[in-house]
Amino acid sequence: MTNPFAINVCKTFGCRNLGLASSADYSWPDYKLGYPALHCQACGSYPPLFDEQQFRDWLSVHLTAYAAEKGHFCPSCYCKETIFYGHNPQGTQRIQCRSCKKVWTPKQQPAREITHPRSIETVPLLLPFQGASAGQKLYVLVSLDAARGNILHLSTNYTQHQTGDSLRYCYRGNTEPTVQHSDIVQRVDMREAQFLRRSQFDEIQYGSAVLKRNGKGAILRPVITAHGHFRILKIRFPDIKTHIISHECFLRGAIITAWADQFRQQQGEIWFIEEEISDSNADTPWHFQGTTYHGWWKNQWQRWEQGKNRKMVCALTGGNNSKAKMLSLATSRHFIHWLHQQTKFTHSAPLSAGRVTQILLSLTQDYNNCASLLISD
Structure with missing residues (x-):
């Protein structure tokens, strides 16, 4: 590993x-x-x-807490090879690690069978919470099984764990403007220019995010959230070869670091997607419109059209360009549409960062239950 x-x-x-x-x-x-x-x-x-010691300290606690909660891997050695090991006096399932033999009782009972995804789709969201003032924002990452549609992992940049100052989000009063342009090619170009204007490529300034004066926990830099997010997915799904992500440069860096062994062997693919979807029900074929080159690295982007719909696709790791026609962010778009229809979510803005995070995690379970019913049907 x-x-x-x-x-x-x-x-x-x-x-x-x-x-x-x-x-x-x-x-x-x-x-x-x-x-x-x-x-x-x-x-x-x-x-x-990065301050590697501060990152190690936070990540070790983060991984241990997640494993103890979910039961997907060992909270001590992070080995995912586990067995069911009887029940505690309350009748709750215990688990033992095959490697270090640790026994623990997850707070949530794990599913006995987990369908491993072949590709993971990841998008960021900015969602409101009540902090030191109204209008604070959480940076949220959602990763889904690109084929089956279920949510594999959701993270926010709120952490309940102690963390070093270098890992904390520090807003400097200059929010990055939302990139809007009627031409999708220009949007990609403007987004790349936005990366270059940052103090460093991963130093996103998405707006104010300050907890209440006596609020517990901390707000992390989004890049730290991304590294923690993908380390959990790497432990759970070590053999993933295809990653489909929104156009954000530090998501690429966090993925390629987590699955570095696959990418060194030329066995992994990362794809940027930018979309302009006017008709989500369109079922006509996508048509290739040509290529353009953008950004510091002059990455090649493919342009595609489907009636009123537009998308641009960029292979960041030498992927097979013939796959671009089939790639999209449709799975995450479906979840986001569903999320904004949930009363628990639409009424969560006046709540604390920790409570909003809990609500989002609860809603992911609800969504996955709905997705499993659709798949079984």
């Missing part, structure tokens, strides 16, 4: 150092780009440096 705590690594696809925690090619700190970075001399990249 890849070290779940390594974060200061090369994140360049095709580099021999991808995901490696140490290399003779590394030198740091390097300030060439205006922030402390790791310089990989093999590929020339400059990924931002």
